Amino acid sequence: xxxxxxTPKHLITATGQRVTLRCSPRSGDLSVYWxxxxxDQGLQFLIQYYNGEERAxxxxxxxxxxxxxxxxxxxxxxxxxxxxDSALYFCASSVGTPGGGYTFGSGTRLTVV
Amino acid sequence: xxxxxxxxxxxxxxxGALVLLRCNYSSSVPPYLFWYVQYPNQGLQxxxxxxxxxxxxxxxxxxxxxxxxxxTSFHLTKPSAHMSDAAEYFCAVNNQGGKLIFGQGTxxxxxx
Numbered sequence: 001x002x003x004x005x006x007t008p009k010h011l012i013t014a015t016g017q018r019v020t021l022r023c024s025p026r027s028g029d030l031s032v033y034w035x036x037x038x039x040d041q042g043l044q045f046l047i048q049y050y051n052g053e054e055r056a057x058x059x060x061x062x063x064x065x066x067x068x069x070x071x072x073x074x075x076x077x078x079x080x081x082x083x084x085d086s087a088l089y090f091c092a093s094s095v096g097t098p099g100g101g102y103t104f105g106s107g108t109r110l111t112v113v
Numbered sequence: 114x115x116x117x118x119x120x121x122x123x124x125x126x127x128x129g130a131l132v133l134l135r136c137n138y139s140s141s142v143p144p145y146l147f148w149y150v151q152y153p154n155q156g157l158q159x160x161x162x163x164x165x166x167x168x169x170x171x172x173x174x175x176x177x178x179x180x181x182x183x184x185t186s187f188h189l190t191k192p193s194a195h196m197s198d199a200a201e202y203f204c205a206v207n208n209q210g211g212k213l214i215f216g217q218g219t220x221x222x223x224x225x
Contacts, residue, residue, distance in 0.1 A: 102159070104157040
């Protein structure tokens with residue numbers, strides 16, 4: 001157990017639907033990062049939050065949004081889902097210092113049918 | 114802009130043989146460098162990292178990596194491969210701005 005908890009582990013949904021992925025960071029970590037992993041794109045950085053505020057944005061689609069709550073857990077919302085959104089979505093957390101590295105959760109596998 | 118290039122998407126070695134996974138980076142500032150391992154159906158686990166100081170970094174499971182600034186490389190090695198080392202390995206760079214940039218990954222196969 002890495003200390004980063006992601007739920008659900010698996011999600012199957014239809015095109016056009018909306019889903020919410022949840023992440024609880026490791027105790028003491030203030031930064032949360034979301035990544036998308038697919039076979040063709042590899043690991044793509046989506047967005048970072050630090051202590052409730054958006055810190056950095058990557059290749060995140062406008063249909064996707066995220067937030068970090070006062071208790072530091074984070075949610076990634078994916079809407080108007082398309083087949084191409086099928087992927088593994090990882091959450092990672094860190095204390096926020098660049099040299100610290102990240103601790104990853106086990107991911108949520110999203111399948112859009 | 115930062116980037117990471119991992120040479121070879123698939124590497125196959127025999128059990129007991131040397132493991133060498135190559136990683137080259139591009140960064141305009143002194144980088145922080147990382148190697149992560151991903152086993153099937155699992156998240157990424159930190160193997161080792163270079164921040165400052167000694168350029169030869171030792172990690173978990175017998176892996177080590179050497180930071181060579183002149184070659185902009187951070188290759189991962191292990192003297193003797195074990196069947197349990199079969200996994201996907203990712204090199205990553207952080208430019209002090211917070212986010213990690215990952216390479217495309219190298220899948221390591223270990224033959225008995």
